[in-house]
Amino acid sequence: MPAGTLYRGREGMWSWVAHRVTGVLIFFFLFVHVLDTALVRVSPEAYDKVVATYKTPIVALLEYGLVAAILFHALNGLRVIAVDFWSNGPRHQKKMLWIVLGVWVVLMIGALYPVLGHAVRELWGS
Amino acid sequence: MSTTETTASGIGPVEGSGTLSGYSPENPAPLIEPPRKRTKKTPKSTRGNFEMAAWLFMRLSGIVLVVLVIGHLLIQLVLDGGVSKIGFAFVAGRWASPFWQVWDLLMLWLAMLHGANGLRTVINDYAERANTRLWLKGLLYTATVFTILLGTLVIFTFDPNIR
């Protein structure tokens, strides 16, 4: 680690940190995801057994977290691209970060029911 | 305030400039080369433009991945009953179509290469000892090649009648 750095950036630094953390998380997820999908070459039973665990409430919460990571990384990635290629990008970078966070919140609220609904029904009946 | 008017430029006449400098079209000032200018003597770069290509690839693949990955999440987690519908039969139905085979193949390659290149940057940033970098990157590249090959093989050899 670059030890003892005193740099404490503002929004720009934190969005960069979050972009990095989410990118690394998604990469590790993808590695495991290709392994579990490969079970379709073993047997239908092996695949279905593993996928069954993905339908449990706890994993549903993890899936919601994955969606959160992907959506942030994707939206902020588009912002980074806009800063790099759009001549007015750097001037609007902060405004664009707030737009990214706004869209992210809206999409996360929209994802609540589709991703977590079945877990809620399983835990609290009906 | 009147002072703002008199010192509008903030800088007095610069010594040795203007008509007093002694330079004229007949006696031009010596040309100073820009410090980083490439000349014939500049050594040829031996590394090519790999880092620039990698930088560009991150952005181009990112744009394509927005469509591929968010589309994938929509199909797997939101539409048609969400995660509950997933199973061997569901995958068999999807990979019966070349369109989704190509979709998944492209997503696999782009996401793995994009992620691996991103992790290469992260390793370069934090692993300070040359040896540590070497080992971490060796591990990263091995895992990446393995995952891409396995995923590709699975898409192309999928057999709905495995049993």
Ligand code: HEM
């Ligand atoms: C929790 C959320 C996710 C679920 C439930 C899910 C589900 C699936 C399923 C059922 C398949 C089988 C093929 C198909 O139906 O297309 C698949 C394949 C695949 N998914 Fe996902 N997926 C998820 C998230 C992701 C994410 C975030 C990525 C990319 C970063 C991704 C990348 C892939 C790839 C590359 C394949 C092809 C695998 C192969 O070649 O063997 N998935 N996924």
Ligand code: HEM
């Ligand atoms: C969904 C669409 C995506 C977009 C628009 C996107 C965009 C970007 C961009 C523009 C960068 C470069 C950032 C920079 O140079 O500062 C980047 C970095 C990165 N991305 Fe993505 N990406 C996407 C998906 C993914 C996926 C699926 C993964 C994992 C497999 C991933 C992992 C990473 C990693 C690890 C980095 C390096 C972060 C860093 O150096 O700090 N990204 N992404």
